[in-house]
Amino acid sequence: MGSQSEHHNGRLDESSEVPVDMPVIDFEKLVANNTREQELEFQILDGSLRTYGFFYLTNHTIPQDVVDEAFQWAKRFFNLPVETKEKVAHPSSGAIEDHRGWAQEGLGYVTQLVFDADEVQRLRTSIPERKETLEMGNPRPNENSPPNRNLPEEDLPGFVAFTESWWDHCTRLQHSLLGILGRVLQLRDEELLSKLQTKDVCHVSMNFYPSTPIGPLKSRQAQRLNAHTDFGGLTLLLQDMVGGLEVHDGKLFKPVIPKRGTVVCNVGDMLERQTNGRWKSALHQVVAPTVTTMQKGFEQTDSVVDRYSIVYFGIPDPDAIIETLPGCEEPGKWTPSMVGDWEKSMTSAEWLQKRLEQEY
Numbered sequence: 001m002g003s004q005s006e007h008h009n010g011r012l013d014e015s016s017e018v019p020v021d022m023p024v025i026d027f028e029k030l031v032a033n034n035t036r037e038q039e040l041e042f043q044i045l046d047g048s049l050r051t052y053g054f055f056y057l058t059n060h061t062i063p064q065d066v067v068d069e070a071f072q073w074a075k076r077f078f079n080l081p082v083e084t085k086e087k088v089a090h091p092s093s094g095a096i097e098d099h100r101g102w103a104q105e106g107l108g109y110v111t112q113l114v115f116d117a118d119e120v121q122r123l124r125t126s127i128p129e130r131k132e133t134l135e136m137g138n139p140r141p142n143e144n145s146p147p148n149r150n151l152p153e154e155d156l157p158g159f160v161a162f163t164e165s166w167w168d169h170c171t172r173l174q175h176s177l178l179g180i181l182g183r184v185l186q187l188r189d190e191e192l193l194s195k196l197q198t199k200d201v202c203h204v205s206m207n208f209y210p211s212t213p214i215g216p217l218k219s220r221q222a223q224r225l226n227a228h229t230d231f232g233g234l235t236l237l238l239q240d241m242v243g244g245l246e247v248h249d250g251k252l253f254k255p256v257i258p259k260r261g262t263v264v265c266n267v268g269d270m271l272e273r274q275t276n277g278r279w280k281s282a283l284h285q286v287v288a289p290t291v292t293t294m295q296k297g298f299e300q301t302d303s304v305v306d307r308y309s310i311v312y313f314g315i316p317d318p319d320a321i322i323e324t325l326p327g328c329e330e331p332g333k334w335t336p337s338m339v340g341d342w343e344k345s346m347t348s349a350e351w352l353q354k355r356l357e358q359e360y
């Protein structure tokens, strides 16, 4: 037990059609201070993060009309002419300070702990990813976060202002959840996770998976998004109703079916490391939606429909050393991805750089 093979002891190319059985956590119960209801919700949350590293969150603080608006902006952005999107092209560099802007199909390529450039190159050409992304950081001037690559206002009026309000909604929810996680972990300082994240260097990705023939996705000659774990702390993921997101439960990839109104929350490598493997940074990927994940209104034909997702990656401060939190000394079931042949202790920025390097 407790080896990295815990992540990999199932067949990675196998997917189940049975959705993952993870709970819908009620945010209002999480904040119902010192009640029996809260205690029970904490236990369910802890169990889900130990088993899956994922949970759904409902009754949260991002209003549904703001979520709907975010998806409208994503659609508007990706539907702009290529020449417009090219004005904010993401550099083909894996430096953290360059991780901004529009990455056209074929530029960003996700792998899981493959640090050999030749191997990444081989994968890139043999199993391409069919996605475009828009990468953004803190939309306001911040000495720790490189500025966004923003389109001229007339190209997409209102978008920059929206990125600010979206950032604020996600950051507020993120910090509420970090406080809650501190209580679930019974940290000596319950706000420690929040205090390690005061420099506001989190990251937002808008993902667009254009309509594409279903055959190559089904035969795994192409992917929408390769299997990976997230690099950071706590991820907040909004998906549309198309489906195709899957999480590996230790044996199989299983669909994370879209549930309107929920945020999919998951543990990244740094939070896995900080909890000493109690919580799992789970492999996940995006494939062709299966019949079970196809919602009403989407027909299974010879091509899959456009899909969008919007992700807020919680990232500890760049200079924060990512190590076992006081109170988490007891080793958990999972061997953290951040334990390897590399340096004994790593900062947040070092891990981020290490994982980003091969992506662009």
Ligand SMILES: O=C(O)CCC(=O)C(=O)O
Pocket: 205, 207, 225, 230, 237, 239, 245, 284, 285, 286, 308, 309, 311
């Ligand atoms: O599109 C999705 O549902 C997943 C996105 C994701 O896992 C990521 O951007 O890290």
Ligand SMILES: [Fe+2]
Pocket: 228, 229, 230, 284
């Ligand atoms: Fe992810």
